[in-house]
Each structure stands twice: as C-alpha cells, then as structure tokens.
Amino acid sequence: MTTIYVLDGKQIQTLEDFWRVMGEAVNGPGGYFGRGLDSFNDCLGGGFGTPDGGGFEVQWRDHAHSRQALGYGETARQLERRLLRCHPTNRSSVAKELDAARAGQGPTVFDWLVTIFEDEAPGVLKPR
Numbered sequence: 001m002t003t004i005y006v007l008d009g010k011q012i013q014t015l016e017d018f019w020r021v022m023g024e025a026v027n028g029p030g031g032y033f034g035r036g037l038d039s040f041n042d043c044l045g046g047g048f049g050t051p052d053g054g055g056f057e058v059q060w061r062d063h064a065h066s067r068q069a070l071g072y073g074e075t076a077r078q079l080e081r082r083l084l085r086c087h088p089t090n091r092s093s094v095a096k097e098l099d100a101a102r103a104g105q106g107p108t109v110f111d112w113l114v115t116i117f118e119d120e121a122p123g124v125l126k127p128r
Helices: 015-027 037-044 063-069 072-085 088-102 109-120
Strands: 003-008 056-061 125-127
Touching: 003 015, 015 037, 015 109, 037 109, 056 063, 072 088, 072 109, 109 125
Parallel strands: 003 056, 056 125
Antiparallel strands: none
C-alpha cells in the first residue's frame, strides 16, 4: 500500500514554509521533517517519517503557486542567509550563485527541492 502525503502549495511562500508544510504532511501537526537541504535529502530516504524503502507518494497541490513563491526572490534571500554563515572558502561560489539569482538566472529554491525529490526518491513527487 502506498502512503500519500499532500502538500498545499498555497501555504508555501518561503523555504521555511516548505519545511513546515512537508513536516506536517508527513508527521502531523507540528511535525518535523528537517530544515535544511541535506536533512531533507536524508529524510526522503525513509525512516524519518517516510516509510523505509519507499512506498510513498508526495502530491504537491498548487505547485505552480509554490514555484512562483520559491522563485528568484526567495532564492536570493536564502543565498544571502547562506553567505553569512558559510565557510570562508565557499563564500565566492555562494556569492556567484547569489548574483545569478538576483539576475533571474540559475536554479531556484523550487528547483533545489524538485531535484532532491528526483535524486533521492525518483517518481515520488506528483505535482498537481
């Protein structure tokens, strides 16, 4: 039997909203599912709310709304935050990503999340 988790894309305006919505979809109200791209990647592998070995589907409803909200503005905001706390040896690459986002180029936060879904749990994400 496939477990189905539903994300309401209209509730997702920021990456922090995504963490909350995803956490609650998987683990119920107030549920935790990680608050970083690496932990999100790990959680999709199972054992942190999702079933071990797959057997689940994530229906991202109103994903077009989320795609717009998690676009270049949100990407620049996240990269600005990352730039403040990253290791000095990574600052130049993060700064380049930030410049690209400000110019409306490169992957967005939405793209980051979809890529993690595709890499860690192929076929699980069902945009609606």
